[in-house]
Amino acid sequence: MSTHSPSLTERRKAATQLDIARAAAELFAERGPDGTTAEEIAHRAGVALRTFYRYFRNKQDAVAPLLAGGAARWRELLAAAEPGTTVPEALERSIAEALSGQGDDAAEGLRWTRGLLRAAAADPALRAVWYRVNQESEEQLLPVLAVLAGPSADPLELRLAAAAATDAIRVALEAWSETDAPVSGGPGAPAGLAVRCLRELMGGMRPLTGGAERPAG
Template sequence: MRSPRPYQPSTEPGPKSLTERRKAATQLDIARAACALFAEHGPDGTTAEDIARAAGVALRTFYRYFRSKQDAVAPLLAGGADAWRGQLAAETPGVPLREALERAVVTSLSVPEDEQEGLRWTRGLLRAATGDPALRAVWYRVNQDSEEQLVPVLARLAGPEADPLEVRLLAAAATDAIRVALEVWAVGDAPSTGPGGPADTAVRCLHELTGGMRLLH
């Protein structure tokens, strides 16, 4: 069997084809099944066969999309990053970058109680990742992918005169701000909204990491 590639979120612009939408839906079904099983049994107590069975797919279908049981949760972890980059991409070039970044972070991480499935999944997965190096590796890879995809978004907003190095550093800092905020929130007992929540902590991290960046002044 050919070794599958690690899960990669789509970066192609424009609407997806029916085949692409079906593929994404299958990946998300598998990811939700993996997350639920990890929450109940832990990564060590869950096999790829268990995940495939719970998702209602054949084992060969599982391995067509994911190379390991830990890799199966990547679509859920990537979903939040996709959402906040989408918020930022909707901003108008020339808008103050600090305002745009904070607005995107707060909007994507401040979700109503009945729409917090993604945050609950993320919290559970990050807690499980503390004892599972392979799961942590998936989390780090998702963040690295997000950082790389953030660079052109920030470059467009900053304009053609912006220093590419400063744009690259801002992408790294913004990605790390959200990553650290979610990790700190996940292992604590703060609620999903308000002080100590993901949005509040992410904005604080963003201020700390980008305070001296010329691109934001």
């Protein structure tokens, strides 16, 4: 797996994008996407409008970093699974941990996601961003699964596992966002819903076994 560390410029870019994303999410919660302009988002984030358009195509696209943040954390947890762990087991553990809502950042991320998914119910452009984020997450998941499963894994089975895991999280978050269930620790919370979805979707698949040796160092 890559050990690339982001440069200072990359970190500043990511921080600016996240500031804009939070500003957009706040305004969507207050006024709805239809009642919000890109100019207002830029003003709330404290950036110039040209800076907004340097990073995002439109106002709905601006929330993508918020929607994608949890998936990035999940992939990090999955990549840290012990060698020899079956792929379904590694997926279940990492999903449960990633969606546990433990810690202020994780809980805040889930609350942002709930608000945005509720707003997306009446906004096709915002739904399109959500679907795109999930598609990108599925594509980024494949190389992580390939390392866990080892070189002998069937590529088709890896693709099915990536699709099942991504859809398990997507469906769980969508179902959770329609309720007032807690972020963590109670019936209907995201972690439990996602694990249930994963088991249903992967129930008929062979358990891919992680057999790859991790590189030293």
